[in-house]
Amino acid sequence: MLQTICKKTVKLCRSPTAVELFKRGLLTTSVQKQANKDSPVVSSYNGWDPLEEVIVGRPENACVPYFGVEVKAITSQDRWEFFHQRGGTSFPREHLAKAIEQIEEFCNVLRGEGVTVRRPDVVDWSKEYETPDFKSRGMYGAMPRDVLLVVGDEIIEAPMSWRSRFFEYRTYRKLVQEYFNKGAKWTAAPKPLMTDALYDQEFPVDDFEKRRDLVLSGKFVTTDAEPAFEAADFARAGKDIFAQRSQVTNQAGIDWMKRHLEPEYRVHQLYFKDANPVHIDATFNLIGPGLAISNPDRPCLNLDIFKKAGWKIVECPHPTLSDSHPMWLSSKWLSMNVLMLDENRVVCDANELPTIKMFESLGIKTIKVDIRFAYSLGGGFHCWTCDVRRKGTLQSYF
Template sequence: MPVVNAHNEWDPLEEVIVGVVDNARVPSPDRGLFAVDYADRLTSMDQIPSGPYSERVVRESAADLERFADVLRSYGVVVRRPRVADHSRPFASPEWSVDGEYNYCPRDVILPIGDTLIETPMALRTRYFEPFSYKDILLEYFEGGANWVSAPKPRLADETYETGPGAGQVLANLEPVFDAANVLRIGKDVLYQVSCSGNRLGARWLQRVLGDAYTVHIVEGVYDGSHLDTTIMPLRPGLVLLNPERVSAERVPAVFKNWDVIWCPPLPGVVATAEPVRASSWIGMNLLMINPELAVVDAAAQPLIKELNRHGIETEALPIRHSRVLSGGFHCVSLDIRRTGLLEDYS
């Protein structure tokens, strides 16, 4: 088995990176941060609630992450953690200066496909150097035989970001830009969401890098707000979880035309626990498959847990109390590095 082996979202999990919440903060006002994360609910950059998250949010989130890691270990999964960083330190390019955010969501930073790890050209300046916290782990995987690719570092100049009335797509198509969480793996088919965290040029770059073994399918006009894994979640071959607020029966991606669908029920129990709130209650469908019959799910998402059980999927229901505040559920805060299984065609 290669040290890195990730072909889909459900094969039996063997190794994973789980994020850390140490020093997590809302970055200082910046054009990119405003356009991607706040333009839909604030009127100016000055209103961004910058600064460290509360001690309670950090303490409780750290406990939830450690509980999650312990459960994964109990199933024989190797758990790795990124290096703790000081996200308050400013950094700059020739065109801008910012500070950092967190290492809570490794899913956003690195994209494992097959035996290859791809550092993605992320949409936020504030997360530009986030991959550095994973360098020691990436070097170890490289020494173990994994391919390691870094996308071209984007300029992220001011003209990258569109805001205001009639702005249309937030990210201009000036250079490849996308977060790894804009992508879902379904064997030889790869879904890529065009949104405020991924542009069309990013999809073209990814297709060219992956080559003819894969087909990158663009998902567009479904959800403009950031990542794909609160809208679509493949559970096992032939079964997919979809967000009914964003995906209609007529607009189910063609990859799933012969699949059964679980329409995620409303999740009123997934509540915001502090301010500011970045994610909706749909973050509750952001689950992690340990294997095709077992999912780690937010314990507050009881209606979803019942639906999964009804379809033969057992659940580890765990707390992730500040998922809406930190904008990350169990899929976001983990990065599956190695799953058993081979590259297959599921369409």
């Protein structure tokens, strides 16, 4: 029946251009929308319903970001020489090749678990670009979790806050366009100008003690000159979305999300005792209905909503990663940056035996994968992915 209707619809498109657009999937019709109503191409309300389709990032051509104040604010001084030497150029080639190999294996594991894997375009991130306010080079298309947030059947494109990530959305654009053509909602948050006003130029990047005290008092390298945020600072639990203010997500960005999502969703702000917050998913990770894992070094300061709803909060064991392993843009706590395939299966670091035992004690099957060379670029399994479709419905867990 659907095929017959589609043929009739094509005949009604008198213009050859319209017919061609329809054939190529670039013309959305009521028939297409109705087909996707019954089987949405994009649908994800949390991080634990059965995973059906996911975007996995690409390490190819990844470049070290220019070392501006926004990057200095999240890095320790023992790594500064690396950024001074390599800012705007490729990450070490041999290391990058191993990361590519590991992410390919990760994709194969996901496919073996029955998950459809989509990949963004390969981009030359070394090209310099210029806006009226700044010059930069790109960084990478490795972390879709930072750029894209799926809430129900809507893809929200984050505006980002680093100049090196200004055009990062381009690597995902064909995929997002495809999902839109098939019926998904698509929202791009306002792109910040990223003038000097967005960054506190006096932020004490070279004094860890002062930097920590400022952050703990609620002051960050990003100002509220304009909304800016990264999608990985938001965690989804059905009707409730949790956000943290961080070095890459400002209060104006959280306010924009609240106004965009409410009243259909409730947006809550979480606060952590964290000297250098950047993304919520290596600090507090919602892994099941009524179950979250927490970083003991970065405790949450306002857990009332979880306690009242009877949630179980499990502290993660400390990571075992050696200090000698290069972690240019992240911490060892990527050990808790896991990807749930459903409530009972988790993809986690094959080397982190204490974390594996923790999951097993919770009755969760561990799918062990090694992506430690990919870790060095700044993300774990959760960061390297964006779940496009999970089999589940919108519910309230609070």
